[in-house]
Amino acid sequence: MPGKTDLSELNCSLARSLDIVGDWWTLLIVRDAFLGVRRFGDFQRSLGIAKNILATRLDQLCADGILARGGTDKRPLYRLTDKGSGFLPAMVALMQWGDRWASGNKPPVIVTDAQGRPVKPVRLQGVRGDLDAQAIRFSPGPGATARTRAFFDETSSKSRVE
């Protein structure tokens, strides 16, 4: 993977997320953190990840403010920050998509509320209710670059022709 693409250049919210949390191990570590894993060794055994890899990921996750170190210096605890906890909807949406579309088997993990009642499938909601892919639109936002605006102009003009 030479010269790993600099996604931050792409001026895209998705790319910015992926830049932080968009590799396999990182996401899986976050998942484990949601499941209650706190210790270095527990992450390691749970994931079967090499120790040096885990160490760099944990460092990065702390640097990015997704995990915070607690406990003692010799025996740290890693726990989710608010930023990390805020990732829950995205993570569950990802899991649900996998359950729905990428699995012959039944889900290995069930997400419920504290009383064991099911969590509903994550949906997009507008002011008048649920929205699906046909019901939504994308448009250049306040942070859009000229390039992004040009992209939207071009894309929408094309869709008119097709």
Place this chain on the structure above:
Amino acid sequence: MPGKTDLSELNCSLARSLDIVGDWWTLLIVRDAFLGVRRFGDFQRSLGIAKNILATRLDQLCADGILARGGTDKRPLYRLTDKGSGFLPAMVALMQWGDRWASGNKPPVIVTDAQGRPVKPVRLQGVRGDLDAQAIRFSPGPGATARTRAFFDETSSKSRVE
């Protein structure tokens, strides 16, 4: 990246999702597809990706049933299938997380309904309303392996002690 970790082994819904859609280019291609991009060349220019890389990703996305080829053989169109469209909640949740936590700038892309009304932040919903990270629980599902069950036993017993 020698011997790219086989996530499917992990028996995790998240891992299964990541196995399919969990690399940078793939996600970004899917994003572009949601934005209305349909042509090989448009993907290429939009993403600045090498043609050989794009070709393999597009092939894989078709093989995985996320995109489907239309148009002519000489001039294919790539459009989202239902499986691909079903990824929308996850993608928007990822974008929203990036907007909220990984961005000093304002979002470059705004998601709205067809009337231009805003899409609400994606939230987890239980039977009684919104749920946050403290309000949810994970438990072994019907597809859980013995290993997964053991993991849950151990994790929950530890959290009692801490």
Place this chain on the structure above:
DNA sequence: CTGTATCCTTAAAGATACTG
């Protein structure tokens, strides 16, 4: 237990040239 420090290996990105 929680890491560091090395070394090795290789999958995969990128560039480029070529084809129908």
Place this chain on the structure above:
DNA sequence: CAGTATCTTTAAGGATACAG
């Protein structure tokens, strides 16, 4: 326009040994 075919490079994973 939409790829295929090579070739080269290199970032990053894995293993292992060692340290506080």
